[in-house]
Amino acid sequence: xxxxxxxxxxxxxxxxxxxxxxxxxxxxxxxxxxxxxxxxxxxxxxxxxxxxxxxxxxxxxxxxxxxxxxxxxxxxxxxxxxxxxxxxxxxxxxxxxxxxxxxxxxxxxxxxxxxxxxxxxxxxxxxxxxxxxxxxxxxxxxxxxxxxxxxxxxxxxxxxxxxxxxxxxxxxxxxxxxxxxxxxxxxxxxxxxxxxxxxxxxxxxxxxxxxxxxxxxxxxxxxxxxxxxxxxxxxxxxxxxxxxxxxxxxxxxxxxxxxxxxxxxxxxxxxxxxxxxxxxxxxxxxxxxxxxxxxxxxxxxxxxxxxxxxxxxxxxxxxxxxxxxxxxxxxxxxxxxxxxxxxxxxxxxxxxxxxxxxxxxxxxxxxxxxxxxx
RNA sequence: GGUUCCGUGGUGUAGGGGUUAACACGUCUGCCUGUCACGCAGAAGAUCGCGGGUUCAAAUCUCGUCGGAACCG
Numbered sequence: 001x002x003x004x005x006x007x008x009x010x011x012x013x014x015x016x017x018x019x020x021x022x023x024x025x026x027x028x029x030x031x032x033x034x035x036x037x038x039x040x041x042x043x044x045x046x047x048x049x050x051x052x053x054x055x056x057x058x059x060x061x062x063x064x065x066x067x068x069x070x071x072x073x074x075x076x077x078x079x080x081x082x083x084x085x086x087x088x089x090x091x092x093x094x095x096x097x098x099x100x101x102x103x104x105x106x107x108x109x110x111x112x113x114x115x116x117x118x119x120x121x122x123x124x125x126x127x128x129x130x131x132x133x134x135x136x137x138x139x140x141x142x143x144x145x146x147x148x149x150x151x152x153x154x155x156x157x158x159x160x161x162x163x164x165x166x167x168x169x170x171x172x173x174x175x176x177x178x179x180x181x182x183x184x185x186x187x188x189x190x191x192x193x194x195x196x197x198x199x200x201x202x203x204x205x206x207x208x209x210x211x212x213x214x215x216x217x218x219x220x221x222x223x224x225x226x227x228x229x230x231x232x233x234x235x236x237x238x239x240x241x242x243x244x245x246x247x248x249x250x251x252x253x254x255x256x257x258x259x260x261x262x263x264x265x266x267x268x269x270x271x272x273x274x275x276x277x278x279x280x281x282x283x284x285x286x287x288x289x290x291x292x293x294x295x296x297x298x299x300x301x302x303x304x305x306x307x308x309x310x311x312x313x314x315x316x317x318x319x320x321x322x323x324x325x326x327x328x329x330x331x332x333x334x335x336x337x338x339x340x341x342x343x344x345x346x347x348x349x350x351x352x353x354x355x356x357x358x359x360x361x362x363x364x365x366x367x368x369x370x371x372x373x374x
Numbered sequence: 375g376g377u378u379c380c381g382u383g384g385u386g387u388a389g390g391g392g393u394u395a396a397c398a399c400g401u402c403u404g405c406c407u408g409u410c411a412c413g414c415a416g417a418a419g420a421u422c423g424c425g426g427g428u429u430c431a432a433a434u435c436u437c438g439u440c441g442g443a444a445c446c447g
Contacts, residue, residue, distance in 0.1 A: 276412050
């Protein structure tokens with residue numbers, strides 16, 4: 001079946017803020033949610049049961065990467081992505097659109113599709129909107145994404161405009177070949193920092209009637225206020241009975257700002273990537289566990305955190321693992337960081353229930369920015 | 375006792391007469407937002423064992439000295 005979004009309530013003070021339910025083939029989840037990223041059908045260093053212990057719902061994988069390795073047919077024969085990676089929660093596949101941004105050169109992008117040089121062996125690859133959807137149909141994730149172009153920042157208005165319109169045409173082409181009754185398909189709103197372009201993109205994408213809508217093209221180097229405006233410009237024109245997904249955003253404050261603007265779903269590599277590089281979130285801001293001051297700090301990363309790492313290990317120990325290059329260091333910090341963001345969304349949902357989201361947001365941001373304890 | 379070799383940032387090394395002594399690892403700091411990524415950026419840290427000599431100029435050549443290694447008695 002298709003996913004279904006059910007709006008439970010809006011925060012009293014702010015009609016944009018939404019508490020909802022996401023009904024999927026693999027359970028029902030309250031929104032807003034944070035979705036960890038497991039590009040290669042694997043959240044780096046973590047096992048499915050550990051993700052579950054963090055309170056995970058949807059987990060991401062990536063079409064481009066799974067296409068190259070092991071190939072969509074392998075995943076299909078395994079019984080689909082969920083079975084292949086043995087994750088019993090919902091899965092979402094990104095279309096490879098982000099790889100247009102991160103791997104392709106502007107001259108490789110044409111109306112037909114995008115030419116890639118494989119990052120594995122350098123051979124030439126060609127990905128089209130149809131191909132991306134067909135691969136995702138086979139991967140059988142719960143949610144597939146339209147193939148889009150995530151334009152760089154800054155780009156000229158002219159470029160953003162033609163890129164956004166091409167993304168609309170690509171969305172249509174992908175939708176036309178889409179063929180998997182157990183999978184849902186999201187459209188993606190582009191249009192950079194220009195409200196009229198976001199409006200056009202949202203309006204035209206919604207016309208195609210997708211199962212949910214994403215906001216793309218953010219967190220690509222633009223200033224924060226511009227990013228927040230991009231979000232507002234897009235959600236303003238999205239229907240209330242479908243989920244809204246802000247792609248690639250996972251900084252705690254950005255999540256709060258996204259929720260303020262009506263976002264239901266977030267994903268980001270940030271918690272797992274910075275974990276492997278020795279950084280972690282705390283209520284009092286981000287800390288770098290490698291700092292010498294933690295060498296003999298025998299307290300948990302975050303006193304009030306309920307994650308496995310904080311309940312069992314000290315900063316001094318985690319620091320030792322990270323500085324020694326032990327993989328368990330990155331593992332323990334990944335667990336902590338993912339739990340931190342998921343817990344943030346839990347607290348956000350609780351605050352919406354109690355009509356005190358604005359208050360919660362302000363408290364969180366004040367504590368996060370005044371890192372006197374660290 | 376004799377012969378030979380070696381002493382250069384914390385560690386291991388490079389440099390064998392000519393401006394701010396190089397590299398790796400380590401240390402310290404910052405960065406990371408739909409993952410090509412245990413990655414990226416930067417900083418601190420050595421008057422080249424010590425003393426004399428040669429030279430316009432010595433980490434570099436030379437003598438002595440101290441410390442270490444190998445081999446021979």
